[in-house]
Amino acid sequence: MIEPRALIAPLRRIHEEIRAAVVQACEDAAAGDLARVAHEGEGDTIYAVDRVSEERLAALVERELGSFGPIVLVAEGLPGGRVVLPAGRSEAEAALRVLVDPIDGTRGLMYQKRSAWILTGVAPNRGPGTRLRDVVAAVQTEVPLVKQHLADTLWAVRGEGAGAERFNRLTGERTPLRLRPSGAPTIAHGFAMVARFFPGARDELAAIDEEIVAAALGPVRPQYISTGGQLYELMAGHDRFVADLRPLLESVLARRGLALGICCHPYDLATELIAREAGLVVTDHRGAPLDAPLDVEADLAWVGYANQAIRAQVEPLLQAALRRRGLM
Structure with a gap:
């Protein structure tokens, strides 16, 4: 049986190599080059900067995790969304399923507006029925802006709590980092958000947002187009509540003659365990x-609360707003 703790070090090595390659690409290339669309898929848009990480991913996973046995690698950009490593082995033989988002927050990074994140969750292979709840180890690594010399890494093993470290790109120094979710009992005087990244039904999501905030009397922070980044802001105590409800708007969009656009997928939440x-x-x-299947297709709505007190304050308001609109 594989000890989940043993997965953290090789996962961190994978992330650090990808981080270094992506930062180097950002330093070497003009923003317009990295922003070029490389592939337009049903689940997401792949940009040139995504290819920097995707091209290295399979080889790094096989090199670092191959000693644990055959692996099913699940990631956007792979044919069919997954591949078995090493080549020639079957899914049934695999010991692990590794769910990866090589760059979460591509748009912000390629224009050097915000950091992005590398997200990886590992679960015992239970075939196509393997789900997010099966993840036993996860690592989340910040891909910093070129002008930024500090970058954070977070990790967790199920049942053992979370760890974090801050890396100085200039000196190579690593220092322990304590992340602490907000202990406030209310979202008042803090930051909270309902994600509404893209056009189509922003008015409906904004109305839900307004209804919650009006009842709870709390301000809302700007949008952060990175699920890993949103989770980090909650873990760091910067945000107190986040809701990404995009999949629920499919019927609203259909009535307007529009299709549901890009939504949060399981790989965006690969590090939810942390x-x-x-x-x-x-x-x-x-x-x-x-919970969700470990694939690259499922559309997920999710809600994050800094603590149970925030949940008790906001969840009834959120669900009431959704019910009034026939969204649950």
């Missing part, structure tokens, strides 16, 4: 524990 181990409350829009 958030839970750090003390966050992460649920689906109905309040149930977040």
Whole structure:
């Protein structure tokens, strides 16, 4: 049986190589080059900067995790969304399923507006039925802006809590980092958000946002187009509540003659285990524990609360707003 703790070090090595390659590409290339669309898929848009990490991913995973046995690598950009490593082995033989988002927050990074994140969650292979709740180890690594010399890495093993470290790119120094979700009992005087990244039904999401805030009397922070980044902001105590409800808007969009656009997928939440181990409350829009198949297609609605007190304040308001609109 594989000890989940043994996965953290090789996962961190994978992330650090990808981080170095992506930062180097950002230093060497003009923003316009990295922003070029490399592939337009149903689940997401792949940009040139995504290819920098994707091209290295399979080889790094095979090199670092191959000693644990055959692996099913699940990631955007792979044919069919997954590949078995090493080549020639079958999914049934695999010991692990490794869910990866090589760059979460591509748009912000390629224009050097915000850091991006590398996200990886590892679960025992239970075939196509393997789900997010099966993840036993996860690592989340910041890909910093070129002008930024500090970058954070977070990790967790199920049942053992979360760890974090800050890396200085200039000196190579690594220092322990304590991330602590907000202990405030309310979102008042703090930051909170309902994600509404892209056009189509922003008015409906904004109305839900306004309804919650009006009842709870708390301000809302600007949007952060990175699920890993949103979880980090919650874990760091910067944000107190985040809701990404995009999949629920499919019927609203259909009535307007529009198709549902890009949504959060399981790989965007590959490191949700770290958030839970750090003390966050992460649920689906109905309040149930977040869960999904380990694939690249499923559309996920999720809600994150800094603590149970925030959940008690906001969840009834959120669900009431959704019910009034026939969204749950």
